[in-house]
Amino acid sequence: MRRTALTAVAAFLAGGIATGAVLSYAQPAPPPAAGPMADHAAGPMGVPPHPWMHWMHHRMEGGPAHGMRAFALVFREKDRDLTAADVQKIAEAFLLWNGNHTWKVIDTAPTTDGQIGFSLATANGSIVAKFTMDPHTAHLTRVG
Incomplete structure (x- = not known):
């Protein structure tokens, strides 16, 4: 009885170690963030910021609306003088x-x-x- 319990504990422990090794290899670390929010890639204690953080940061900086960077060469006039x-x-x-x-x-x-x-x-x-x-x-x- 004692030998069976010891074998079961050893098998459980070996299975846990093998599973941990497989999971740690299957989850590689993500590449470092790049772009304007690179320094804000992780918040306090490594927690990533809210998904809207990039948009809010961009709006606070006075940047154009999302997706409008392609039109960056167009100057916005003070008086549009629309007809x-x-x-x-x-x-x-x-x-x-x-x-x-x-x-x-x-x-x-x-x-x-x-x-x-x-x-x-x-x-x-x-x-x-x-x-x-x-x-x-x-x-x-x-x-x-």
């Missing part, structure tokens, strides 16, 4: 950027308060929403 045709193109580009090929931009015209108004409509012409855009700052406001 009704420019606003129409911007709204159409927004729809396309988000994969909407069926809605249309209609009723694009200057308003009495100096804004440029437009509406988004479905393919059959029913209005979904109305917006105004400031021609100087391109600030968008939903009005209906």
